[in-house]
Amino acid sequence: MAEILVLVDHADGAVRKPALELLTLARRIGEPSAVVLGAGEAAASLAAKAAEYGAATVYVADGPEFDEQLVVPKVDALTQIAKDKGVAAVLVTSSGEGKEVAARVALRLGSGLITDAVELEAGANGPVATQSVFAASYQVKSAVSHGVPVITVKPNSAAPETAPAAGAVENVSVAFTGNAARVVSRTPRVSTGRPELTESAIVVSGGRGVGAAEGFAVVEKLADSLGAAVGASRAAVDAGWYPHSNQVGQTGKQVSPQLYVAAGISGAIQHRAGMQTSKTIVAVNKDAEAPIFDLVDYGVVGDLFEVLPQLTDEIGAR
Amino acid sequence: MTLKIAVCVKYVPDATGDRGFADDLTVDRDDVDGLLSELDEYAVEQALRISEEADDAEVTVVTVGPDDAKDALRKALSMGADKAVHVNDEDIHGSDVIGTSAILAKALEKTGFDLIVCGMASTDGTMGVLPALLAERLNLPQATLLSEVSVEDGTVKGRRDGDAASEQLEAPLPAVVSVTDQSGEARYPSFKGIMAAKKKPVEELDLDDLGIDADEVGLAGSWTLVESADARPARTQGTIVTDEGEGGKQLAAFLSAQKFI
Numbered sequence: 104m105a106e107i108l109v110l111v112d113h114a115d116g117a118v119r120k121p122a123l124e125l126l127t128l129a130r131r132i133g134e135p136s137a138v139v140l141g142a143g144e145a146a147a148s149l150a151a152k153a154a155e156y157g158a159a160t161v162y163v164a165d166g167p168e169f170d171e172q173l174v175v176p177k178v179d180a181l182t183q184i185a186k187d188k189g190v191a192a193v194l195v196t197s198s199g200e201g202k203e204v205a206a207r208v209a210l211r212l213g214s215g216l217i218t219d220a221v222e223l224e225a226g227a228n229g230p231v232a233t234q235s236v237f238a239a240s241y242q243v244k245s246a247v248s249h250g251v252p253v254i255t256v257k258p259n260s261a262a263p264e265t266a267p268a269a270g271a272v273e274n275v276s277v278a279f280t281g282n283a284a285r286v287v288s289r290t291p292r293v294s295t296g297r298p299e300l301t302e303s304a305i306v307v308s309g310g311r312g313v314g315a316a317e318g319f320a321v322v323e324k325l326a327d328s329l330g331a332a333v334g335a336s337r338a339a340v341d342a343g344w345y346p347h348s349n350q351v352g353q354t355g356k357q358v359s360p361q362l363y364v365a366a367g368i369s370g371a372i373q374h375r376a377g378m379q380t381s382k383t384i385v386a387v388n389k390d391a392e393a394p395i396f397d398l399v400d401y402g403v404v405g406d407l408f409e410v411l412p413q414l415t416d417e418i419g420a421r
Numbered sequence: 422m423t424l425k426i427a428v429c430v431k432y433v434p435d436a437t438g439d440r441g442f443a444d445d446l447t448v449d450r451d452d453v454d455g456l457l458s459e460l461d462e463y464a465v466e467q468a469l470r471i472s473e474e475a476d477d478a479e480v481t482v483v484t485v486g487p488d489d490a491k492d493a494l495r496k497a498l499s500m501g502a503d504k505a506v507h508v509n510d511e512d513i514h515g516s517d518v519i520g521t522s523a524i525l526a527k528a529l530e531k532t533g534f535d536l537i538v539c540g541m542a543s544t545d546g547t548m549g550v551l552p553a554l555l556a557e558r559l560n561l562p563q564a565t566l567l568s569e570v571s572v573e574d575g576t577v578k579g580r581r582d583g584d585a586a587s588e589q590l591e592a593p594l595p596a597v598v599s600v601t602d603q604s605g606e607a608r609y610p611s612f613k614g615i616m617a618a619k620k621k622p623v624e625e626l627d628l629d630d631l632g633i634d635a636d637e638v639g640l641a642g643s644w645t646l647v648e649s650a651d652a653r654p655a656r657t658q659g660t661i662v663t664d665e666g667e668g669g670k671q672l673a674a675f676l677s678a679q680k681f682i
Binding site for chain 1: 522553561588591650651661666
């Protein structure tokens, strides 16, 4: 069966959830192989996890280059494996870095590139990817017409399903090409204990209506009661009420959770571009005319400082 | 020595307009007004700031696009860029990002540069891969998605804020950088800037000038094939209630019925 190469994104020695989604999707178009790069001693447990989700082979490469240089070492490794093994497709998670890695791999392989797929299926001429474009007002289906398809897939595009496979580890020695920006220092983001915004099944976001940085406490409390990530609109971020890393929208993160709760967010086009593919949308806003209400499955016209705490209490009572 | 800064910009359909596709499944540029991609304004801004810090610098804005794309160049010139390069050729229509990066790379080689500055993504395609593709094609280091950038002694430095960590990056020039919307508010063109922009040189180039065969680019030379583009049915509005003291409970009942709680 056609070998599908999946780059396994990992952090703190654990496989990140979008990588498990990729392995699950890869099984629809062929037989997944995992690529684990720069994991050090965690490589064995990452490989075992990849095997649990369907990887027949796990290619492992390590070296200081993966930590010390930006993007290029991963490109070197993926390209080398893809060429040596003659794979049928390469799948990478749609993150800022993932898309950059995929783009350079595509160019080196002489391949077409599709980014931000939300669905993947087998087609007559290779995998067909669905993308959601123009603030999710269009659905586009594309295929790669030249070379080995290189496709990046957005987090939350599939539910991870286990499918135990051999997971035979193959160590790879990568010929690094260099000519990369050097990572001089790295400051890990302080964990809030909440799920990562783009990976979370539920997102609760606050906007201008939250009124102040302190106002986000009610948003956070609701998020914690739902096990959700916290998002913020650009207005709230620009006002300095919440970090930019939590911004949902065209210039922030694009999220596609099962449930999106918009609190005090009017729903400008830029915000909608970042959340409109959410499966279920709920909004709380004082302004009955707010455009966000055009999108919702359920909307409450009311004061978020009344509605959110009451909802949080109700959830706590269940 | 003059520090030569090239800024890649894109003319995009206005996101507040009704964007759609033409019959050939390329972006319909007739039905909606275009403008300089908002995220490229940050790139122009950072290029101008770097040039203001340098002893001697020159900022050239470069774009690939149809006749109207001149508007994007004029905006960048009115912000303060020194000159512009416009690659315009009928055969470019329908190029995917791989093809566009090939054209831009040739144009940049012809123009000359020490530093290439890009926005983090276009606001229409939103792929965010063009800077990486340029780095690959021109064999340059990439320092991308920077929220802070500076140039000192032939080295570009910057901060990249990722999901898991914030990184300080360094690369020797020549290099490719891209900047995020956190890099610093873009300036508004002054009246003087707008008047001055009218006199600044815009060099026109076509594929022949760049030594690119027409069949390498455009729709025919694209390595991806769009099979269909369908307007999603507009979301139909669901239930809207007005809070009269029970709004939170009503919402809880809805979420419970949907099995979220």
